[in-house]
Amino acid sequence: xxxxxxxxxxxxxxxxxxxxxxxxxxxxxxxxxxxxxxxxxxxxxxxxxxxxxxxxxxxxxxxxxxxxxxxxxxxxxxxxxxxxxxxxxxxxxxxxxxxxxxxxxxxxxxxxx
Amino acid sequence: xxxxxxxxxxxxxxxxxxxxxxxxxxxxxxxxxxxxxxxxxxxxxxxxxxxxxxxxxxxxxxxxxxxxxxxxxxxxxxxxxxxxxxxxxxxxxxxxxxxxxxxxxxxxxxxx
Numbered sequence: 001x002x003x004x005x006x007x008x009x010x011x012x013x014x015x016x017x018x019x020x021x022x023x024x025x026x027x028x029x030x031x032x033x034x035x036x037x038x039x040x041x042x043x044x045x046x047x048x049x050x051x052x053x054x055x056x057x058x059x060x061x062x063x064x065x066x067x068x069x070x071x072x073x074x075x076x077x078x079x080x081x082x083x084x085x086x087x088x089x090x091x092x093x094x095x096x097x098x099x100x101x102x103x104x105x106x107x108x109x110x111x112x113x
Numbered sequence: 114x115x116x117x118x119x120x121x122x123x124x125x126x127x128x129x130x131x132x133x134x135x136x137x138x139x140x141x142x143x144x145x146x147x148x149x150x151x152x153x154x155x156x157x158x159x160x161x162x163x164x165x166x167x168x169x170x171x172x173x174x175x176x177x178x179x180x181x182x183x184x185x186x187x188x189x190x191x192x193x194x195x196x197x198x199x200x201x202x203x204x205x206x207x208x209x210x211x212x213x214x215x216x217x218x219x220x221x222x223x224x225x
Contacts, residue, residue: 009153032212043117043216044156044204051212090155092212099144099211100169103155 002027004091006104014112019063019078021107023091026072033074034092034101035065044090050074061085086111115139117217119205125223126195134190134220138207145188146214147180148204156204162188195224 007022025031035047048059055067065076076089088108092101118137126132138145144163148156158172162182173179177195182188192199202221206214 006155034212036214036216041218043218044206044214045216046213049212092155094212099163099208100146100158100161100172101212101214102158103148105153105155 002031002093002095002102004033004093004102004104006089006091006107008107009105010108010110012110012112013081015083016080019076019081019085019109021076021089021091021109023065023074023076023104024072025074025091025093027093027095031093031095033065033067034094035059035063035074035076036090036092036103038088038090038106040087047076047089081109081111083111083113085109117205117207117215119203119217119220121220122218123221123223125225127225128195128197130195130224132192132195132222134192134203134205134222136188136190136205136207136217138186138188138205139215140186142207142209142215143185144208145182146206146208147188147190148206150202150204150219152201159190192222195222197224200224 003026005024033050036044048057050067058064091104120135147159150156161169165185177193179191202219204219206216208214
């Protein structure tokens with residue numbers, strides 16, 4: 001069964017610094033990969049998704065993620081953090097034949113002024 | 114409505130009681146999903162509907178949990194004989210495309 005591992009339950013960066021949130025996947029077939037964000041008191045929102053069209057995927061709010069098959073990774077990055085990026089971020093995976101997503105345990109991003 | 118709507122937003126019940134949680138998906142979305150999220154954890158898949166039928170119910174933890182979607186739109190998650198371990202936020206999502214799930218804000222269930 002497919003799964004994802006998010007390294008670091010909490011990440012703290014300074015405003016303007018690089019954001020790097022790590023996600024490694026385990027899947028027996030080429031997966032679909034996703035990043036979702038959950039702002040306080042809001043539902044989960046899709047940030048970006050990888051479906052094999054391009055290895056570098058750009059999402060909303062300046063985030064992007066790169067699919068690296070050799071490292072089984074799909075890390076999320078943003079060049080310059082903003083205070084409004086403070087939220088919980090979830091990596092998710094689905095096999096091509098299955099609609100349901102399997103989520104990681106999440107990484108809470110704090111942005112310090 | 115514009116988004117996925119879940120009711121109630123909060124439900125407090127006593128151990129052993131029956132609970133129903135309702136989800137109203139985005140109009141036209143054929144796929145509907147139920148997830149459960151415990152504190153400090155990611156969402157855990159429960160069940161997925163395509164139209165009226167449950168296409169994948171492999172995540173339901175036991176036979177106390179049941180979900181229906183009789184007309185292919187609104188869905189109800191039903192929990193019988195609730196236990197304290199059922200306390201969590203129950204999330205509903207709907208989608209047109211694979212993976213692009215649109216989530217509601219959840220129903221927080223507390224079992225005393």
